[in-house]
Amino acid sequence: MFLHEKTYNLDELTAYNTHTHTNFSHCAKREMVAADMIKEAEKSGIKVLALTDHNYPDEKNQVAVQRLALLKQIENIETDVKVLIGAELSSYDIGKFADDEECDNSLDWRLYTTNHFHQGYWVHPEDKSPRGYCRHMLAIMDKVIDSGRADAFAHPFMAKYISCFDDFRVVTAAFTDNEIGDIMEKANQKEITWEINVPAVFGDPVFHKRYFGIGRETGAVFNIGTDAHKLCDIDVKQFIPELKRILY
Numbered sequence: 001m002f003l004h005e006k007t008y009n010l011d012e013l014t015a016y017n018t019h020t021h022t023n024f025s026h027c028a029k030r031e032m033v034a035a036d037m038i039k040e041a042e043k044s045g046i047k048v049l050a051l052t053d054h055n056y057p058d059e060k061n062q063v064a065v066q067r068l069a070l071l072k073q074i075e076n077i078e079t080d081v082k083v084l085i086g087a088e089l090s091s092y093d094i095g096k097f098a099d100d101e102e103c104d105n106s107l108d109w110r111l112y113t114t115n116h117f118h119q120g121y122w123v124h125p126e127d128k129s130p131r132g133y134c135r136h137m138l139a140i141m142d143k144v145i146d147s148g149r150a151d152a153f154a155h156p157f158m159a160k161y162i163s164c165f166d167d168f169r170v171v172t173a174a175f176t177d178n179e180i181g182d183i184m185e186k187a188n189q190k191e192i193t194w195e196i197n198v199p200a201v202f203g204d205p206v207f208h209k210r211y212f213g214i215g216r217e218t219g220a221v222f223n224i225g226t227d228a229h230k231l232c233d234i235d236v237k238q239f240i241p242e243l244k245r246i247l248y
């Protein structure tokens with residue numbers, strides 16, 4: 001699902017934060033309560049805020065249950081912020097999904113992760129070279145696109161969670177421009193948005209400049225997700241100067 005027309009003007013994207021965690025995510029601060037997150041979004045000029053909690057393999061489809069709890073929490077809040085209650089969902093191997101399709105479809109924003117390799121249940125490629133990981137991630141993304149279950153990719157291509165290299169950036173450097181362009185074009189046809197994930201960009205600036213450039217060439221639709229785990233990270237604008245320095 002596209003939330004807006006494509007734009008490569010990062011200032012326009014500050015009205016959207018499409019990746020934030022409430023305290024339903026174990027890694028988020030306790031202060032991440034929906035009502036306070038919405039207040040923070042209002043202060044920051046955000047018009048669309050997506051709540052995207054992690055799913056957990058031993059709590060299958062729980063994100064759909066949490067959605068109802070979050071809806072209840074915010075039902076009496078008057079705000080102009082459009083709140084999307086989604087989740088950061090997992091495709092942990094090629095064609096493998098952590099939750100049922102019905103669960104995914106109940107969500108307002110299905111942000112798909114294809115690279116949480118630090119999780120014990122995540123399947124690694126047999127070929128553990130940088131190219132092996134590239135092919136594996138592309139194959140996962142390809143199946144996610146085919147499945148029709150995703151509105152966006154969370155920190156796509158990111159290799160930070162692959163721990164077998166001295167520098168994880170050897171993996172992102174090993175994707176070819178054509179591979180990145182082809183998968184972006186394919187996703188575009190299914191209205192899948194590409195995330196500019198703030199911590200991922202800051203952790204691998206060289207790759208993300210290339211990613212943003214290829215996205216512009218192929219007509220990709222981008223959103224910024226700050227991946228906020230604390231209230232002070234909800235505001236998108238604060239990151240724009242550094243994002244501009246890296247991406248343009």
Ligand SMILES: [Zn+2]
Binds near residue numbers: 088113116154155
């Ligand atoms: Zn993630």
Ligand SMILES: [Zn+2]
Binds near residue numbers: 019021088227
């Ligand atoms: Zn996240």
